[in-house]
Amino acid sequence: MSLNCVFCHKLVFGKTGVTVPSMGPAHQTCYQAHSALKRTFQRLDIGALSDDELADLRDLVLAEDNDRRRKQADPGSNGDVELF
Numbered sequence: 001m002s003l004n005c006v007f008c009h010k011l012v013f014g015k016t017g018v019t020v021p022s023m024g025p026a027h028q029t030c031y032q033a034h035s036a037l038k039r040t041f042q043r044l045d046i047g048a049l050s051d052d053e054l055a056d057l058r059d060l061v062l063a064e065d066n067d068r069r070r071k072q073a074d075p076g077s078n079g080d081v082e083l084f
């Protein structure tokens, strides 16, 4: 494994380096810049999803959102399946 930063491709020296899971070594500053730009949620890299996966995720988020709104509007509801 090379010790070049996966972002800027320059050599990473001991103390300034971090290891990015599934990517490799990086400078801390490069990694921070990358993380700030990257669309991640929890540990999910949304940019790495396929179009189908992204569509599935969007449906899940919308369904969860609808469900919570409905429960807020009607706290007695026990979460019936809603088709839409």
Ligand SMILES: [Zn+2]
Binding pocket: 005, 006, 007, 008, 009, 010, 026, 027, 030
């Ligand atoms: Zn770098």
